[in-house]
Amino acid sequence: MPTVALHTHVFHRVVASVTRMAGLPEARRAFVPQPVMGKSAAELRAYVEGADPITGRPVMQEVIEGLTAAVPPVTLDALHTTPRLVEPDTEASLQRLFLENDWTDRLPIVLPTEERVAAMLARTSHRPDEVVGRMQPTANRGLWEYTVEKVAVNAVMAGARPEYFPVILALAASQVTARGSTSSSAAAMAVVNGPVRHEIGMNWGIGALGPYNHANATIGRAYGLLSQNLQGGSVPGDTFMGSQGNGYTYGNLTFAENEERSPWEPFHVQRGFKPADSTVSVFYGCRSTTFGLGLRELHWREHVRDMLRGIDALTAPCLLLDPITARQFIDRGGFDTKEKLIDWLFETAKMPAGEYWDLQLVQNYLYPRATFGEEPYASKLRAAPDELIPIFNRDDINVIVVGGEANGYWQIMGANYRRTVSVDEWR
Amino acid sequence: MAGGEKLSVLNPVGYPPKVSRKALAPRLEGLDGKTVYLVDARFDDSIELLRQVQAWFARHLPSVSTKLVSLSSVYHRDDPKTWEEIKANGDAAIIGVGH
Numbered sequence: 198m199p200t201v202a203l204h205t206h207v208f209h210r211v212v213a214s215v216t217r218m219a220g221l222p223e224a225r226r227a228f229v230p231q232p233v234m235g236k237s238a239a240e241l242r243a244y245v246e247g248a249d250p251i252t253g254r255p256v257m258q259e260v261i262e263g264l265t266a267a268v269p270p271v272t273l274d275a276l277h278t279t280p281r282l283v284e285p286d287t288e289a290s291l292q293r294l295f296l297e298n299d300w301t302d303r304l305p306i307v308l309p310t311e312e313r314v315a316a317m318l319a320r321t322s323h324r325p326d327e328v329v330g331r332m333q334p335t336a337n338r339g340l341w342e343y344t345v346e347k348v349a350v351n352a353v354m355a356g357a358r359p360e361y362f363p364v365i366l367a368l369a370a371s372q373v374t375a376r377g378s379t380s381s382s383a384a385a386m387a388v389v390n391g392p393v394r395h396e397i398g399m400n401w402g403i404g405a406l407g408p409y410n411h412a413n414a415t416i417g418r419a420y421g422l423l424s425q426n427l428q429g430g431s432v433p434g435d436t437f438m439g440s441q442g443n444g445y446t447y448g449n450l451t452f453a454e455n456e457e458r459s460p461w462e463p464f465h466v467q468r469g470f471k472p473a474d475s476t477v478s479v480f481y482g483c484r485s486t487t488f489g490l491g492l493r494e495l496h497w498r499e500h501v502r503d504m505l506r507g508i509d510a511l512t513a514p515c516l517l518l519d520p521i522t523a524r525q526f527i528d529r530g531g532f533d534t535k536e537k538l539i540d541w542l543f544e545t546a547k548m549p550a551g552e553y554w555d556l557q558l559v560q561n562y563l564y565p566r567a568t569f570g571e572e573p574y575a576s577k578l579r580a581a582p583d584e585l586i587p588i589f590n591r592d593d594i595n596v597i598v599v600g601g602e603a604n605g606y607w608q609i610m611g612a613n614y615r616r617t618v619s620v621d622e623w624r
Numbered sequence: 625m626a627g628g629e630k631l632s633v634l635n636p637v638g639y640p641p642k643v644s645r646k647a648l649a650p651r652l653e654g655l656d657g658k659t660v661y662l663v664d665a666r667f668d669d670s671i672e673l674l675r676q677v678q679a680w681f682a683r684h685l686p687s688v689s690t691k692l693v694s695l696s697s698v699y700h701r702d703d704p705k706t707w708e709e710i711k712a713n714g715d716a717a718i719i720g721v722g723h
Binding site: 198199200201202203204205208212217218219220221223224225226229231232233234235236238241242244245246257260261264265266267268273278279280281282283285286287288291295300308309310311314331332336339340341342343344346347350351354380422426427428429438557560561562564565566568569571 | 631637638646649652653667670679684694695700711716719720722
């Protein structure tokens with residue numbers, strides 16, 4: 198059936214890319230200015246009666262012609278397979294080439310020479326040409342494929358040491374991109390558990406989330422670089438549309454859980470692994486963070502409730518607790534397991550239904566699911582406007598212990614859990 | 625490593641997917657007497673823009689029937705029921721707002 202898609206103008210390069218990957222580059226389209234959200238009827242009428250910001254022609258002329266005018270054939274250029282090597286050049290020229298090709302995070306990289314890549318490959322039993330997975334910046338962009346060697350190239354570029362390689366391969370095997378294209382500028386978070394934390398000297402203590410440990414820093418950077426390069430790019434306006442960007446994406450919040458000082462079972466054990474297994478758990482959607490100090494005796498419940506309400510309603514809270522605060526949660530609330538704490542967090546994080554459904558993120562992503570009849574959203578939709586309803590799904594809430602007990606500071610990260618991958622399987 | 629020495633390095637980019645060519649549906653000869661579905665993607669108040677598109681048709685091309693429908697769920701989920709309705713009862717579609 199003849200169809201025309203209306204888009205907002207800032208996405209015109211994305212539309213060209215998506216239609217090309219779908220095998221339909223001549224798909225008819227018209228553009229109106231961004232934003233549509235929140236505009237009055239008069240403003241939207243002016244959009245419809247105005248000019249397409251991309252072509253300069255009237256929007257409705259583009260629409261009518263898109264439904265009725267013959268479409269000239271468009272050649273679909275075949276994507277070339279990726280060569281294994283780059284044309285040899287000097288170090289300075291190659292650094293410039295990698296920068297100009299959008300292959301870096303705009304910081305200097307370690308050039309992936311054959312020798313360096315071979316050293317990385319020596320730390321896994323997997324063959325260099327084994328396919329590790331497929332990745333794309335967002336749905337419908339086309340899944341790009343990558344091998345063990347391709348992951349090694351990006352690990353070298355990030356400055357990672359060869360002994361970190363199984364962790365980096367496990368991150369690649371998660372097939373969760375750390376360079377999603379979402380206009381919300383989400384970041385990933387990677388949490389390492391098990392003996393590999395000790396083996397490669399990761400940090401779970403003072404400064405674990407910051408740039409103070411070589412393994413944390415370069416594994417996190419490698420996760421970002423491999424995501425953008427192995428999914429076919431992360432270029433603003435094309436394969437990346439994060440409106441503001443996100444500083445978390447430099448290192449992708451990569452750290453180890455402080456299992457030794459945690460009063461609870463480690464995160465990977467919660468996910469069905471044994472304590473002696475080494476794993477990396479991947480989260481996505483990090484863009485809202487709240488933080489506090491300790492738990493006061495009188496109003497700690499209210500304070501935590503307020504922090505929970507500071508997390509965007511679309512992304513589940515993941516508590517990042519310094520061991521001091523983890524123990525305080527036991528002292529104050531008697532939560533001697535993470536599960537008990539999560540139960541309480543679920544019951545505490547509530548807001549009036551009217552406010553909840555009026556959030557733009559909820560309107561975009563959850564209200565349609567509610568009207569479709571999907572639970573628990575459909576039940577929430579039946580609540581009266583002033584009835585308190587849970588903001589989050591209970592099973593989406595997580596708790597991780599990290600920090601060096603310099604004080605009882607703690608954070609809530611909005612972070613959706615994706616999966617836990619065995620590091621041991623990539624040794 | 626001397627500054628002028630040429631180095632051989634590996635390409636960091638993954639392997640692109642194979643693209644299957646699809647054919648565009650034949651276009652209509654005209655819209656007179658036709659039914660055009662306006663499909664609300666339910667993103668960022670897209671229905672409000674489509675209401676203005678519907679009003680434009682009423683003002684400028686009253687011989688065209690328009691029907692405004694919303695996707696059954698979020699935009700990234702397939703919606704076979706809606707597609708079937710449009711195929712059965714419509715001649716063309718305008719979908720928005722893409723982003």
